[in-house]
Amino acid sequence: MLHKAIIFSLGIFALTGCDAQKKAKTESKTPEMTTNTNSDDQKKGIIYLSEGENKFLKDYQMNITFKGISEDSRCPEGVNCMWAGIAMAQVEVMGIATRPVLLNLASMDFPSRNYHQSADFNGYTITLKEVTPYPKTEGAKALKGKYKIAVDIKKAEASSDATTK
DSSP, X not given: OHHHHHHHHHHHHHHHHHXXXXXXXXXXXXXXXXXXXTSHHHHHTEEEEETTOEEEETTTTEEEEEEEEEEEOXXXXXXXXXXXOOEEEEEEEEETTSOOEEEEEESSXXXXXXXXXXXXXXXXXXXXEEEESOOOTXXXXXXXXXXXXXXXXXXXXXOTTOOOO
């Protein structure tokens, strides 16, 4: 009987210890970007994603995943550069009846180097609005896994060269 009481009390202590660790972890995390899906930005079409995060967007009938940053040549804070640089985000989108498509969205348009801030998918234009955090002097490699992006999704406009009868 004494053995059962000792084992039971050890089990209770272990479970309360796990609960305390979970609370400490969730309290220490402070997001840099808001990911609240009920915000006004969500209604305007702006979606916030952390690196590796996946969201199903019911309003657009699509799934969006921020795969990562493939290039970050933005000029670090406190450094004078000849070129501002760009960040290239890899965003995978998939409609409910389509295969996944990987979009490479740049932080600014630079067509001569094939950098585009927007891409069309399934009747929508997806535009990269923001990439955080901004690199520091230690370089972009230190930011791996910490990136967050904001993308804007709007209904694609009809092309102006379409002919009508």
